[in-house]
Amino acid sequence: MRQYKKSFSQFGSWQQKQQKIKGSIVVIIKGTQSDFVTEPLLKIDRKHRLKVKEISLDMAGSMKRIAKRCFLHASQVIDCFHVQKLAVETFL
Numbered sequence: 001m002r003q004y005k006k007s008f009s010q011f012g013s014w015q016q017k018q019q020k021i022k023g024s025i026v027v028i029i030k031g032t033q034s035d036f037v038t039e040p041l042l043k044i045d046r047k048h049r050l051k052v053k054e055i056s057l058d059m060a061g062s063m064k065r066i067a068k069r070c071f072l073h074a075s076q077v078i079d080c081f082h083v084q085k086l087a088v089e090t091f092l
Contacts, residue, residue, distance in 0.1 A: 026052075034062045034069070041070040058082050 026044070029037050041049070052074040057063040059082045067076050 032058070032060045032062045034065045037062075037066050038069055041066070044070075059086070 027040070029040060031037055049071055050073055052071045054077055055067050055071055055074045056077050056079045057067060059078055064076060067074060
């Protein structure tokens with residue numbers, strides 16, 4: 001735990017962190033109900049949300065609504081697990 005805190009303290013401000021850490025996970029929220037998930041996401045400053053380039057999500061329709069509402073310019077990518085699961089279920 002100490003190493004984790006120490007490694008992030010060396011970056012300084014949030015902007016410096018963003019410049020040095022590319023492709024990082026910002027948040028993981030349990031659930032797929034759009035109202036429950038969008039609430040904490042909308043607390044992130046809009047200018048930061050507009051910088052998001054890609055979102056990994058499952059195949060739930062509510063996840064697409066969340067992505068469109070919170071991250072206007074991001075590409076939506078279905079995670080590999082769900083694609084493979086659907087393909088396997090098709091042939092069983």
